[in-house]
Amino acid sequence: MNGHGSSSEKGVNTNLICQESYACGGSEEAAFECDDCKSLQCVRCELEVHKQEDLKNHTRFQISPGHVPLCDNCKGANGDNGKRHRAVVRCQNCKLNLCQECQKRTHSGSSRKKHQLTSFPPPPKPVEVNTVQASIQPAVEIVDEIKSQRTKLLEKVSSFLLVDENEEMQVKDEASFLNSLSCIPDQLLKVVSIFGNTGEGKSHTLNHTFFLGREVFKTSPTQESCTVGVWTAFDPIHKVVVIDTEGLLGNSSKQGQRTRLLLKVLAISDFIIYRTHADRLHDDLFKFLGDASDAYLKHFTKELKATTARCGLDVPLSTLGPAVVIFHETVHTKLLGSGKSSESVDRLLLERFRKVSRFPEAFSSVHYCGTQTLNPPTDFHGLQNKLEQLLDNNATRSPRTPVVIFKALQALSERFSGEVSGELVSHSCFFPDEYFTCSILCLSCGSGCKNSMNHIAEGVCHKAKHRCRYSPQYDNRIYTCKACYEGGKEVVVVPKTSASSDSPWMGLAKYAWSGYVIECPNCGVIYRSRQYWYGNQDPVDTVVRTEIQHVWPGSDGFLKDNNNAAQRLLDGVNLVAQSVTELSVKPAKAVTSWLTDQIAPAYWKPNSLILVCHQCHAVFQDNDTKHHCRACGEGFCDGCSSKAAPVPERGWGLDPVRVCDACFEQRASCEERLETEPEEEEGGILARKVGEVVTNTIGVVVTAIDIPLGLVKDAARPAYWVPDQDILSCHNCRREFTAKLSKHHCRACGQGVCDDCSPERRPVPSRGWDHPVRVCTSCNQKAGEL
Numbered sequence: 001m002n003g004h005g006s007s008s009e010k011g012v013n014t015n016l017i018c019q020e021s022y023a024c025g026g027s028e029e030a031a032f033e034c035d036d037c038k039s040l041q042c043v044r045c046e047l048e049v050h051k052q053e054d055l056k057n058h059t060r061f062q063i064s065p066g067h068v069p070l071c072d073n074c075k076g077a078n079g080d081n082g083k084r085h086r087a088v089v090r091c092q093n094c095k096l097n098l099c100q101e102c103q104k105r106t107h108s109g110s111s112r113k114k115h116q117l118t119s120f121p122p123p124p125k126p127v128e129v130n131t132v133q134a135s136i137q138p139a140v141e142i143v144d145e146i147k148s149q150r151t152k153l154l155e156k157v158s159s160f161l162l163v164d165e166n167e168e169m170q171v172k173d174e175a176s177f178l179n180s181l182s183c184i185p186d187q188l189l190k191v192v193s194i195f196g197n198t199g200e201g202k203s204h205t206l207n208h209t210f211f212l213g214r215e216v217f218k219t220s221p222t223q224e225s226c227t228v229g230v231w232t233a234f235d236p237i238h239k240v241v242v243i244d245t246e247g248l249l250g251n252s253s254k255q256g257q258r259t260r261l262l263l264k265v266l267a268i269s270d271f272i273i274y275r276t277h278a279d280r281l282h283d284d285l286f287k288f289l290g291d292a293s294d295a296y297l298k299h300f301t302k303e304l305k306a307t308t309a310r311c312g313l314d315v316p317l318s319t320l321g322p323a324v325v326i327f328h329e330t331v332h333t334k335l336l337g338s339g340k341s342s343e344s345v346d347r348l349l350l351e352r353f354r355k356v357s358r359f360p361e362a363f364s365s366v367h368y369c370g371t372q373t374l375n376p377p378t379d380f381h382g383l384q385n386k387l388e389q390l391l392d393n394n395a396t397r398s399p400r401t402p403v404v405i406f407k408a409l410q411a412l413s414e415r416f417s418g419e420v421s422g423e424l425v426s427h428s429c430f431f432p433d434e435y436f437t438c439s440i441l442c443l444s445c446g447s448g449c450k451n452s453m454n455h456i457a458e459g460v461c462h463k464a465k466h467r468c469r470y471s472p473q474y475d476n477r478i479y480t481c482k483a484c485y486e487g488g489k490e491v492v493v494v495p496k497t498s499a500s501s502d503s504p505w506m507g508l509a510k511y512a513w514s515g516y517v518i519e520c521p522n523c524g525v526i527y528r529s530r531q532y533w534y535g536n537q538d539p540v541d542t543v544v545r546t547e548i549q550h551v552w553p554g555s556d557g558f559l560k561d562n563n564n565a566a567q568r569l570l571d572g573v574n575l576v577a578q579s580v581t582e583l584s585v586k587p588a589k590a591v592t593s594w595l596t597d598q599i600a601p602a603y604w605k606p607n608s609l610i611l612v613c614h615q616c617h618a619v620f621q622d623n624d625t626k627h628h629c630r631a632c633g634e635g636f637c638d639g640c641s642s643k644a645a646p647v648p649e650r651g652w653g654l655d656p657v658r659v660c661d662a663c664f665e666q667r668a669s670c671e672e673r674l675e676t677e678p679e680e681e682e683g684g685i686l687a688r689k690v691g692e693v694v695t696n697t698i699g700v701v702v703t704a705i706d707i708p709l710g711l712v713k714d715a716a717r718p719a720y721w722v723p724d725q726d727i728l729s730c731h732n733c734r735r736e737f738t739a740k741l742s743k744h745h746c747r748a749c750g751q752g753v754c755d756d757c758s759p760e761r762r763p764v765p766s767r768g769w770d771h772p773v774r775v776c777t778s779c780n781q782k783a784g785e786l
Helices: 043-049 100-106 133-154 174-181 202-210 255-268 283-311 342-355 381-391 402-415 482-486 504-514 565-582 587-599 661-666 670-674 682-701 709-716
Strands: 032-034 039-041 060-062 089-091 096-098 117-119 160-163 190-195 230-235 240-244 271-276 321-330 363-372 477-481 517-520 524-528 544-548 643-646 656-659 760-764 769-775
Touching: 032 043, 039 043, 096 100, 160 255, 160 402, 174 230, 174 402, 190 202, 190 255, 202 240, 202 271, 202 381, 255 283, 255 321, 255 402, 271 283, 271 381, 283 321, 283 342, 283 363, 283 402, 321 381, 342 363, 363 381, 477 482, 482 544, 643 661
Parallel strands: 190 240, 190 271, 271 321, 321 363
Antiparallel strands: 032 039, 032 060, 089 096, 089 117, 160 230, 230 240, 477 544, 517 524, 643 656, 760 769
């Protein structure tokens, strides 16, 4: 009771305003004065206060016009047994009603003598309520009228499922949300939600606190939980969106997801009620609130700010959490802090949080509201009064439109969603980080991504908490150019078959001769693995730096297997083999002829134009071998080109090579020819030198058609390509491959696609393909360099 307190401190007229503030909050006109409570009371407070069994017999008087209140300062003069006197004056400066004795005592000093005093008229004879019950009949009628109006407003209110137990929104858009709430779009609302263990009577509490006991939220006497998911209703009296949640500790196969759902509801709430029916406050209550506070600060404040910017909301979503009201109902035990001040109760709550090593830092305030139920039903008036006081306070969280509330919940549902595996359900923490962070693990070290869930949709890459370790299986090293790094740039380089400036076959020839290359976009070719006959150094010691990076599922490789020389050769072989098979030409000869043309020096006559021997004019048959004279470049049969002589002017060095009979006879001495400048670039001859080894191998070992195609392709397949036997349908259009529908590999992603889904050709430098090659439509749509 606070009858001795004065509303005059609020700057209002105390003989007109309720001093009790039990039901009205000190804002309604006083209608009664209770002699035992020593306070002025409005109609609502008088009824609510004196409903209590031990206060029913208080003596109350109805206030009539010209009523004179009791003195705010005195406890009665000596010999009056502490009885308070009626006020004779009101000090406008002190805002106090004073009797004659108190006025003399407090205003005799020089500083208060000049205060403005207003005299009260002589008090009329009081009318005792207990003896004249008829006098309060109009007040009772007013209360009944208020109840009737509220009942009418709440008649059509009903609850609806907002989010199901799988965290899926059941209301799809703002219009549906407004329609379900039955409120106007511009109405400013606050959100109140309730939490607690299953079976604690959460739905029953909301029904009696906001809806006059109507069963807006379903209740049930059975063992099964009557609330599954998140249910919502609109209180038109208090302008509040009321949310009922599923209880903790209930039987659930998806406990992790349902627990995470509670925090989403908490994040959009202005006030939360934690309902407990235990005779003593359990540690789980403080652990739940403490863990919720920690998770809110860690995962939700940033997301709420992003939602404000992303959705273009006019009202910024508060980064400070809701106010918490712990509603504690006991039967056999006293309430927390019984007989102590509210400050003492607050200290007791903070002490309980500290004992379980939790701190409710995210919440704007934590309040305790208790009621002892010796005889049912439960008294919810204290909770109602506490909530009404909090709802009137807009200092921390302002009311907002229903659209803002819906968008905030929708954004949180989209960000924090997905299954929580059973092993992640924690018993030491209600809201472990795994409920809100990305569930992807590094394949190399097993470290988890620390970004929020579904961050990939926003273009944010995975990021781990710890450094990774090297794994030979994934070869998760990357090379960066050392020269660029020293110049302030970080340029990633990869080993590959050929330089970007080399033609496909020239690059293949150089690869066979000089090994793989490392090429920097800024510095050019910085390394060849077999640049010298001996003494080649490791690139790590000379031109590159290494870093170990995490391997995320679905990501590309690092030092990718770009040694795709075998596949590049096979691509050409397949092209020729398919063409010559239609003409019934023996494939080995056709392949040899085609490969010779691809890497032949510029002065050589193409095999396709050589039909007869240039000297004897004998017609070449399918099985006949065509030879080129290294001096003149014409085509000859074996008999007309059996001689050998050095041809240094063509770049063949001093070793004897095949020449025709006519050129052999015309050759001058070797010393004279050495003085002649070479006419052909070394690269062209180098390609031919390597080509001779390749063509001889193809011709000697076996014909191309006789080799099982699958065996050849598997041997030549780059490591990142999906094996043919694992490709059953096109990766893009999902058509099943048949004998008539050929499989192709995208050179960028390595997936198997059909011809219709891979019509484009693009260079893929990251895979070592510097010239246009086959890519699928999905990779072709990617911006930038592949």
